[in-house]
Amino acid sequence: MINVYTTYLENIEKHDIYVLIDTLRATSTISTLLHCKIKSLEIVESLEKAFLKKNKILIGERNAQKIKGFDYSNSPVEILKNKEKLNGKEIVLTTTNGAKAFNKISSMGKVIPLSLLNLNSVYEYVKDYTDIGIVCSGSNGVSSLEDLYTAGLFLRNFKDVDLNDGAKIALSIANLSVEEIKNSDHARTMKRLNLNEDIKFCFKLNVFNEVIIME
Amino acid sequence: MINVYTTYLENIEKHDIYVLIDTLRATSTISTLLHCKIKSLEIVESLEKAFLKKNKILIGERNAQKIKGFDYSNSPVEILKNKEKLNGKEIVLTTTNGAKAFNKISSMGKVIPLSLLNLNSVYEYVKDYTDIGIVCSGSNGVSSLEDLYTAGLFLRNFKDVDLNDGAKIALSIANLSVEEIKNSDHARTMKRLNLNEDIKFCFKLNVFNEVIIME
Numbered sequence: 095m096i097n098v099y100t101t102y103l104e105n106i107e108k109h110d111i112y113v114l115i116d117t118l119r120a121t122s123t124i125s126t127l128l129h130c131k132i133k134s135l136e137i138v139e140s141l142e143k144a145f146l147k148k149n150k151i152l153i154g155e156r157n158a159q160k161i162k163g164f165d166y167s168n169s170p171v172e173i174l175k176n177k178e179k180l181n182g183k184e185i186v187l188t189t190t191n192g193a194k195a196f197n198k199i200s201s202m203g204k205v206i207p208l209s210l211l212n213l214n215s216v217y218e219y220v221k222d223y224t225d226i227g228i229v230c231s232g233s234n235g236v237s238s239l240e241d242l243y244t245a246g247l248f249l250r251n252f253k254d255v256d257l258n259d260g261a262k263i264a265l266s267i268a269n270l271s272v273e274e275i276k277n278s279d280h281a282r283t284m285k286r287l288n289l290n291e292d293i294k295f296c297f298k299l300n301v302f303n304e305v306i307i308m309e
Numbered sequence: 310m311i312n313v314y315t316t317y318l319e320n321i322e323k324h325d326i327y328v329l330i331d332t333l334r335a336t337s338t339i340s341t342l343l344h345c346k347i348k349s350l351e352i353v354e355s356l357e358k359a360f361l362k363k364n365k366i367l368i369g370e371r372n373a374q375k376i377k378g379f380d381y382s383n384s385p386v387e388i389l390k391n392k393e394k395l396n397g398k399e400i401v402l403t404t405t406n407g408a409k410a411f412n413k414i415s416s417m418g419k420v421i422p423l424s425l426l427n428l429n430s431v432y433e434y435v436k437d438y439t440d441i442g443i444v445c446s447g448s449n450g451v452s453s454l455e456d457l458y459t460a461g462l463f464l465r466n467f468k469d470v471d472l473n474d475g476a477k478i479a480l481s482i483a484n485l486s487v488e489e490i491k492n493s494d495h496a497r498t499m500k501r502l503n504l505n506e507d508i509k510f511c512f513k514l515n516v517f518n519e520v521i522i523m524e
Contacts, residue, residue, distance in 0.1 A: 097451075101316075104318060105318075237452070242478065259448070263315075267478060274477070
């Protein structure tokens with residue numbers, strides 16, 4: 095059984111493992127950080143908690159913008175440019191939507207962050223599970239096209255699995271053109287903030303092969 | 310601007326008017342009740358509140374089944390069979406999902422219940438609004454195919470309107486076959502309870518022309 099939840103606000107059941115999606119950009123940032131061979135990753139919801147973490151690298155955004163006093167924004171492109179500096183470092187990440195979603199589901203079980211950037215590698219990791227919950231973060235408390243698109247592409251790998259309505263919704267969205275997905279509400283917000291490079295990057299498929307299981 | 314919310318649990322913005330969808334079955338029951346020329350309709354969340362309403366007709370379900378002590382189930386087919394008895398009556402309705410959704414959005418503004426049964430009539434009523442929120446009830450706190458399908462068919466009537474991601478999701482689901490929609494999670498629950506006649510009826514298009522605005 096694979097259940098997709100179109101936002102983390104839905105009534106999420108107990109599953110053996112959870113896959114978390116926040117395509118623009120939290121889980122894309124996480125995939126990129128893993129590729130930079132960081133030492134550890136902690137996700138926190140509030141700025142207060144982030145600033146309490148001494149001697150760690152602070153990465154995040156509020157309303158898609160960099161946070162004053164933070165080391166880096168929630169930007170995969172910025173992260174990748176600083177790959178050498180992040181090698182071996184302890185990271186604290188806070189984002190507007192993804193961190194809230196992570197907070198809710200990490201209290202329920204193991205969580206694997208998924209982005210388009212590491213889609214096949216996450217599939218290889220979870221393919222033998224028979225009970226998977228895929229949670230889309232959405233954008234500001236509503237469903238987002240880009241998260242359902244990622245969920246749909248991910249689901250295409252599975253054969254002969256029972257799917258809930260949410261999974262069927264994701265598969266339908268995966269049939270839309272990538273240009274339509276790149277014109278989603280949150281992508282348009284990012285375009286207004288000149289974050290076009292991040293949008294472009296987050297839609298690349300399978301450029302990284304790192305996977306992390308968070309508890 | 311038209312925003313579709315895939316469940317009432319999403320972060321619903323302020324709109325000039327709201328359209329509420331619970332295809333299986335609350336808003337289909339409401340459309341049928343209006344056709345029966347009832348005197349009034351009140352929607353309540355709890356059984357306690359329903360039983361306090363003296364001298365009114367009690368209609369509802371819990372987990373898709375009739376409630377002990379109630380006059381009728383949340384069944385459009387059962388309602389239609391009793392059309393004459395319901396004429397001129399004051400009705401109290403409580404359902405598992407639709408009543409919760411109604412309770413949340415009725416505190417925000419005017420609500421028009423929409424089903425496939427009265428789709429064109431509701432469109433005629435709201436077509437001149439420029440800011441509409443369409444709220445899908447979903448099923449037990451998750452998105453449902455049948456509500457997004459109804460939202461998508463409804464949206465096809467509008468031309469040149471800004472749509473949020475939720476609305477684009479609904480339009481995508483409206484492209485699925487009606488047989489696929491009739492195999493949704495909630496429809497399968499209803500089939501197990503031998504409620505096939507209600508499923509069949511709820512997917513009829515534009516058999517009624519009554520509309521109600523609830524506040």
